[in-house]
Amino acid sequence: MDDFHNLFKIFLAHGIYDVVISPGSRNAPLIKAFVEHENFNLHSIADERSAGFFALGRSLHSKRATILCCTSGSALLNYAPAVAEAFYQGVSLIILSADRPEDLIDQGEGQTIRQLGVYGGMIKWEAEIRVQELSRRSMNERLINEAVLHSEAGKPGPVHLNVPLDEPLYGIAKVEERQPQIIAQTDYQTKVGPSSLERLSHVWKTSERPMLVIGQSDEAWLGLENLKQQHPGLVIMTESLSNTEEIGTVAYLDRVFMPEMELVAPDLVIYLGGHVISKKIKAYLRALPDLKVWRVHREDYLQDTFGALTEDLRLADSEFIRILTSFEPKANSDFSASWHHLNEKTLELHQEFINRLTYSDLWVFNQILSTPMQDSVLHFANSTAVRYAQLFERPPGVRYYANRGTSGIDGCSSTAVGFASRSEKNNLLITGDIAFLYDLNALWNEAFPPNLKIVLINNGGGGIFRFIHGPEKVPQYQRFMETHHKISAEHLAKAFGLNYFKSENQEEWQSHWDLFQACDGATILEIVTPRAENAEILRDYFNFLKK
Structure with a gap:
């Protein structure tokens, strides 16, 4: 068997240090090789879906590829939502999946599926490394080089390396140290003729x-x-x-x-x-x-x-x-003047409406985004939170992030956790209740970043289905579309060891917001807003702007 220890030197030579490992058995030789190298930044995340988005967040911050390593079978299917987001948003990921040998595929073997091609058209490149064939050593080295280069060339994106492994998986002797082939690439720059x-x-x-x-x-x-x-x-x-x-x-x-x-x-x-x-x-x-x-x-x-x-x-x-x-x-x-006049007039109407606003989602967003947050990072979950952010000025010195490649609610929290784990700045995630609950395993992280705080706006369901026209015509839409619930995050925060505050009205907001900001470490502020009134207030807002 060729030695992963030497092959993985190629990642380091290209400056790829971040590795997110999803624990398993078939990928044990890969885990062993990563652990042997002190220069890799290793993270262990059991839930592959959360792991995929965590890796996405780290790549968003570093602007370099992050490696995802998993066992065989359905494990790599759970990376798919993050792979799709990375493909459409243009974020580098390298998926390294362990596999059964080819002769065991479709033969009733456990944790065995057809892994090659599993991501369809949502990856930039894919190949298979066969380390148990020494004659392929040079080819394996080239393929690892290619994986890095393809993931970062042009518009960045995800690539997939599949690694079939036969037993034994443990106790394999390490081969002698050697320097693998390193291939550099100069990205072409398109010029207009x-x-x-x-x-x-x-x-x-x-x-x-x-x-x-x-x-x-x-x-x-x-x-x-x-x-x-x-x-x-x-x-x-x-x-x-x-x-x-x-x-x-x-x-x-x-x-x-x-x-x-x-x-x-x-x-x-x-x-x-x-x-x-x-x-x-x-x-x-x-x-x-x-x-x-x-x-x-x-x-x-x-x-x-x-x-x-x-x-x-x-x-x-x-x-x-x-x-x-x-x-x-x-x-x-006249063209440019008319648009700038419209922009100014709309701002005046916006401010006039905000000044007489009552407690609601819109009121909460105004309060948060009016707070000075110099040199901070804000993450917005899909779908309502990021749309509310569209209505307010971005605080000076603040950068905004959201998963708008595929715009799904899956992984919004995990992406923020991954980004914050690499960032030295204060990070704030603003999320709705459905997106938060859907990605709850984002909190199940051995090194949850202390510089990330979460504002959870809980309006008892998917509020966007009350804003858009049509869902109310579907029978039982509250159950099957809005997903109405009565879940609070209080005990969830306690289970994962996070600080917790809760606000249910305008009076509680200010004191709890101040405590939330002053609190050290990872913290959740749950803000309960009126489910029915939110939609009415937002409709009134847009009708007012039509003036």
């Missing part, structure tokens, strides 16, 4: 109403200020998860867009960053006739989000911003 540059420049020059839409991103957005100064007539639309400087942009799209409004439509839309949360802007742009759309991205596939794609630009965002800044300046126009 002269003919393409001329075509883009012409479309830009003839456009009278250009709009830039920025989706989810953790970019530093270097050059964006220069772009604003060069093109004051360019309307820049951002969301809370864009993490951009909001001065000079039209932010908080769900606050600005109202179906009945007559808006001055763009004739050119340029789309940067990841997924856009707002359904309103997507519906608005999809309905526009004669629209041109440029998509700037590093995907391996076309992405025509607004149904009017004319240019598919495989470029880094910073490179495209540099190119756009060099184009003929766009002066202020």
Whole structure:
């Protein structure tokens, strides 16, 4: 048998140190090799679904791949939700799955499934390492190099290495030390050729109403200020998860867009960053006739989000911003003025409504996001929490994160735990009750980060099903869609050793919020809000903005 101890030196040579191990027996030789190396950061998480999202959180922070190691059988199926999120959000993961030998597949052997291809089209690359064939030593080394390079090249994403292992799994003698082959790679940088540059420049020059839409991103957005100064007539639309400087942009799209409004439509839309949360802007742009759309991205596939794609630009965002800044300046126009006026007017109405707001989800979000949190990180669970964040200014010096690759409620807490475990900053997770309960094993972590605190907004069910139109027409929707419940987190917090506070009204809020902030270590603040009133207040809010 080849020696994993030497093979895993390749990960270290590439600067891959984070390893999340899901305990098992078939992966014992892999665990042994990781433990033998002092330079790996090892984490043991029994629940594979939680482990997958924990690894995702660590990769989000480090911007490098994290290794997930599991036993054979259904174990790697439980990584699938995190794998899908990593694929669509663009996060590096390396799944290392132990397996039975090929001759035992489909033969009634325990913990044995068809593991190759299990993730379908949701991974960038996949291969199988056969360590018990010494003739494949060079190939095995190449495959581990490839796994790292594929996971981080272009748009990052998950890769899968499957490792069939025959018994014995324990007591295997270590082979002699050797230095495996290390393969470096210089990622290509796509350049826009002269003919393409001329075509883009012409479309830009003839456009009278250009709009830039920025989706989810953790970019530093270097050059964006220069772009604003060069093109004051360019309307820049951002969301809370864009993490951009909001001065000079039209932010908080769900606050600005109202179906009945007559808006001055763009004739050119340029789309940067990841997924856009707002359904309103997507519906608005999809309905526009004669629209041109440029998509700037590093995907391996076309992405025509607004149904009017004319240019598919495989470029880094910073490179495209540099190119756009060099184009003929766009002066202020009635188009840009109308959008900025709408943004300002909506902000005035928003503030007027907030000033007379009563205790509710919306009131709670206003209180939290009005609190100074300089140099902190906020994580939002799907689906209601991240949508409420769309309505409020992002506190200065704060970065926002949420799992918007697939936008599921699974793993929101585990991702925040993984991120915070690598972060030196204060981290705050804002979650609803259903997302919190669904990912409860996020709290089952041997080294739960003390710098993570959780605000749990408990409105007794999936509140989003009271906000959107339609669910109330389904028989027993409260049971089968809203998932109404009466569960409190008090004893759950105690079981996992977390501090706990609870607020059920406006009077209790302030004292408990102050205690929550001052408390040392991991803490949960459960805020109980009125289930029925929340939806009514939010509907009143949007109706008020229509003025």
